[in-house]
Amino acid sequence: MKPNRPFQIFIVILILITVAIAAVFLLIEKKKEKVDKPLDExxxxxxxxxxxxxxxxxxxxxxxxxxxxxxxxxxxxxxxxxxxxxxxxxxxxxxxxxxxxxxxxxxxxxxxxxxxxxxxxxLVRMQHIVISGTTPDYPVVRKLYQQVYDKYPKHTAGHEAFIYMIGTYLAAFTKEDAEYAKGKLDEFIKDNPNSPFISSAWGLYARACQNLNLKQERLDAMLKELEKREIDPRNPFMDNSSAYWAIASVAEFEVGDFDTARKYYRMMLKEYPRERRNFGANKAIERMDAMEEKLREEN
Amino acid sequence: MILKSIYEFLKKYHALIIIMVVYVWALVSVAMYRYAESPPGTITLRISHWQLEAGVRDGLNEMAKEYQKTHPNVRILQEAIPEGTYGQWLSTQIMSGTAPDIIEMGFIPHQVLLAYYNRYCYVITPFVNKPNPYNKNNEFANVPLRNTFKDGMSAGYINELQEYMQVPLSSFSVRVFYNVDLLEKLTGSKVPPKTYREFFDLCTKVKAMKDEEGRNYTPVVGSKYHFGMWEGNLCAMMTYKTMEKADLNRDGYVGNDEMYIAVKSGLLDFKSRPIEARFEMIREIADFCQPGFTGLSRDEGVFLFAQKRALFMTTGTWDAMSLQQQAKGNFTLGIMDFPMPTKDDPKYGDVVAGPRYENPGLGFNYAVTRTSKYPEVAFDFLLFMASKENNERLNKIIGWIPAVENTETDPFLKDFKPCLNGIYENFNVWLGGETWIRWTQLTSLYQVDPNFKFSRLVDEFIPFYKSQKGVDDFMEAMKDRNRVIPSNERFLAGFRSQAILAKSPEEANSFWIKYRTQTRDRQVFHEIWFSTEMKYVKDGPPFTSEYGPYEYSKEVLEKVKKRVKR
Missing domain, CATH: 1.25.40 (Serine Threonine Protein Phosphatase 5, Tetratricopeptide repeat)
Structure with a gap:
């Protein structure tokens, strides 16, 4: 059979055109993939x-x-x-x-x-966060957090690592762990008085004191935590009312410092007039006044 | 010949021709109507909600009409979907990418709702610190949008996402409605009871009375819908004092975890007066309801009230206008607060520490969907409705309470100022599925069967709660709490990226504060509190039945004594 030459040429041309079109499309696609504004992307x-x-x-x-x-x-x-x-x-x-x-x-x-x-x-967080119901390998995780802090002692990530590390000690509830955490926090607070995590550090210090039954020190640390606390003004749920309530109740029932308790209950009443716990704050002030009055009479 | 063939054709196909003509006419009419409604260049916004109460659709239509006066190219269409199907309808619309531009969010499980906010709705946080342009002629001209709302716009803030996602348009509270004419007829006075004791005595009297047909009057409307409101807004207040024993972290509230630990450790007796009082009151109010009320629906309850056979009915202020319309020409509708017991009440005086706390919540919240072609216009319309004058007008038409500060309320609802200095519920036994089912079974039985006493309820529930399924539910609840830690890590990664990539130092600072606060609260202290609770379950909490969280220890008393002496 005689080959049909013009047909063969037509097929070759067709293939060439197809390849050329595909190449053009590929180039266009490639050009499209080039990122003009990587930050926006x-x-x-x-x-x-x-x-x-x-x-x-x-x-x-x-x-x-x-x-x-x-x-x-x-x-x-x-x-x-x-x-x-x-x-x-x-x-x-x-x-x-x-x-x-x-x-x-x-x-x-x-x-x-x-x-x-x-x-x-x-990399440390990946080791710390485990499936619910299992316990992380705390000794390893603590060591790794400490390494992050040692490597980045002035970086927010380093401070965050330190805070997480202390959290693991305080969650353990042994006296030794609480004492160790308190000592480490002492150093951290001295070395980093302006740390972005300074309020959290004082909060953890208060918690360490609670575990060690150091009542006055706990109250002092809570006051420091409040003093350094950051408030996101755009968050309507983030206010100081809970901190005021916590300080006042620890002052009243743990330390017996009624003046501090009254001060913070009153601050809550004044600054947060819609706060649900205001009834309790009013009652607490009445209760403390009555208690002091009774004791004065007894004396 | 031609005429004959035309005649034949018409004779044969006249029916089809008529149908075709009508069809074409219908098509043209619809097209012309649509054209007249939305000529080229028209922006059409769809707004969906489930509020079928009287006035809502009229109110929104009026707002749309008013908005169109200044935005003639905008058309607003509302889609009111019954609440029974709203959740499914909204999910379908969202999934298919055809969700309305503005949606009222609700009737969807909370976790799913969060996912919907996150994926399908616009964040409106950048706008809430800027004044509402539609307030330019009033006292809020320079006040940030969020500060123009009665609750600081907390109803629009989704705490889990740490973002403002929706705009609230109305304020709500729950009240007791009553038939003034029937009250006068049965008691000779139009004055409603103010205290629980007056209410109890009046209901006892009314329960024994019969109408012209010899049927007993029903003092209180009961139904699945209504009874929960009596329980939650009146009976639950009796449990305020459980805080003194069970608020283990001293935050002012009793959570389900604290309640469980307190009961399990013997710190809180389930037969203690606050809990007992709650159930005694439930018993009394249930006995004033119509027989078998727990099986009745909301509408069946309202029907009894509309028929003038029941004296009191509780519902939200959202129903006020609908009830007024039903009562119009039939009887006079009155509205009163829940009758709280006073301290001299012979039965409840010992547990009632004060009035009922009430801070009306904002609702009728609207979000803008990401599928909207005109999100700026959609948000602008929400701002329009959230301006002082328009919000007042919208709520006046609907018969609801405005969400914006310094606005006038309908005189019918005006007298009820919120009570911001009062007691609240401190009772929560719902640990998980098994506990919930058991508790619901027993409390339903308690409500309908006067022979099923409170002591039996406790005797049947406590063993289950303390040592059987309750333990499993508690452990599962604790596991659930830990399950959120990885997803919190996701949120934190998101905040961190926003802080690092922020375009201004102020913006970066705001995100960093958010990031650090959430790191502390959701991760670090969360883990500590989790361990604390597990320790309390194992070793018992650091309080005793003599020395509870809000009771002075001997040591503290000694200290105070010494100080006073000095």
């Missing part, structure tokens, strides 16, 4: 993360990783986002192996960036 990926759209978040972080230079700061940011998403996408465990790999890549590639500090903390 990272913000958008985090938004997807917060909305619970983890696959979308991974896709966008990956897009930034593919579209920015190897050693750019945006790459580290995207890596951090990607690592967090892999870790937290499916609870309770997520893809810890991939997350750990990515966190370690950040620490290796950019050891001085703040993302290295957050990544180091995240």
């Amino acid at each position: 990272i913000s958008s990926a985090w938004l997807q993360f917060r909305m619970g759209e983890y696959n979308q978040a991974i896709k966008r972080f990956q897009m930034v990783l593919d579209g920015v230079p190897e050693n750019s700061p945006e790459r580290i940011q995207a890596l951090y986002g990607l690592a967090c998403t892999h870790w937290l996408k499916q609870l309770p465990y997520g893809d810890k192996a991939t997350a750990a790999e990515l966190f370690n890549e950040i620490i290796t590639k950019s050891p001085d960036s703040e993302y290295a500090a957050w990544s180091t903390l995240a």
Whole structure:
């Protein structure tokens, strides 16, 4: 059979045209993938993360990783986002192996960036957070938290690690643990009086005193905790009323310091007129007045 | 010939032709109607809610009409869906990406609702610290939006997400409604009872009276819907003093975990006076309701009241206008507060520490969906309805109480100022599924069977609660609390990213504060409190039946004595 030459040429041309069209489309797609504003893309990926759209978040972080230079700061940011998403996408465990790999890549590639500090903390958090009903390996976790603090003593992540570490000691309820925590907190407060976690540190100090039955010291620490407390003015549920109530009740029933108790009950009444516990605060003031009156009469 | 064929054709197909003509006419009419309603360039907003009470749809229509005066290209359509199907309807709309622009959130399990807020609704936090532009001519011209609401806009704040997600438009409280004419007819006086004792005596008298047809009057309307309000707003107040024994962390409230530990350790006796008083009062009020009321629905309860056969009925102020309309020309509707016992009450005086705390909550909350094509316009319409004048007007039409400060309330509801210095419930035995079922079975039986006494209720419930399924439920509840730790970590990662990527130092500072506070409360102290409770269960709490959380120890008394002496 004689080959049909024009037909063969037509087929070849057709194939060439198809390949050319595919190449053009591929180029267009490639161009589309190039990230013009990586920071906006990272913000958008985090938004997807917060909305619970983890696959979308991974896709966008990956897009930034593919579209920015190897050693750019945006790459580290995207890596951090990607690592967090892999870790937290499916609870309770997520893809810890991939997350750990990515966190370690950040620490290796950019050891001085703040993302290295957050990544180091995240690696410990992954060990601390265990499935409900099981107990974390506290000795190991404490050691690792201490290492994060030692490595980043002036970074928020380091301070956060310290706070988490102390929390594990105070949750143990032994006298030795409480004493150890109190001692460590003493040092931390002296070394970092302006730490962003200073109020939490005083709160934990109060808790250590409670475990050790040091009543006056507990009250003093609670007052310090309040003094250093940060309030987010945009959060209507975040106010000082609970702190006032807690201080007043400890002053009244643990320390017997009625003046301090009265002061904080009154502050609650004045600053939070809609507070549900105001009836109790009024009654407490009446109760203390009556008690003192009775004792005076007895004397 | 042609005419004949036309005639034949018409004769054969006239029916079809008529149908076609009508169909085309209908199509054209609908198209023209739609065109007139939404000409090109029109922005159409859909708003959905479940409020079928009288006045709500009129109020929203009026607001839409008013808004259109200044925004002629905006059309607002409302979709009022019955509450029984609202949750399913909203879920379907959200899932299919066809949710209305503005939605009232509710009738969906709480955890699902949180997911919906997170995924499908816009965060409105950036707007709440700016003044509402529709307040520019009043005293709130320079006041941040959130501070113009009676509750500081806490109803719009979703604590789990740490964001403002919705705008509240009305305020609500629960009241007792009564038939003034029937009260006068049966007692000779139009004055309603003020104290529980007066209420009790009056109901006892009315219960024994019969109407013209020989049927007994029902003093109190009971139904599944109504009785819970009596219980929650009146009887539950008797338990305020359980705090003295069971508030183990001294935060002023008794949680289900604290209650369990206190009962299990013997710190709180379930037969103690506050709990006993609650159930005695339930018994008394249940006996004033119609027989078999626990099986009746809300409408069946209202029907008895509308028929002038029942004297008192409790419901929310959201029903006030509907009730007024039903009573119109039929009888005079009165409204009163819950009749609390006084301290000299022979039965409840020992447990009533004061009046009932009431801080009316805001509701009728609306969120803007992410699928909205015009979210700015949707939010603007919400701001319009949340301005002082418009909110007052909207609620006046509906017959509800406005959500915005310094607004006038309908005279019918005006007299009820909130009581911000009073007692509240301190009783919570609902640990989990098994406990809940057992408790519900026993309390339902208690409500309907006068022979089922409180002591028997306690004897049957306590062994179950303290040492059988209650233990399992408690442990499961504790596990549930720990289950939130990983999801909290997610939220914290989200806040951290917002703080790091914030565009201004102020914004960053706000996110960092949020981040640190939540780290402390949700993670660090959460773990400590969890361990504390497990220790209390194992070793008992650090209080005794003589020295409770709100009782002076000998040591403290000695200290005070010395100080006073000095």
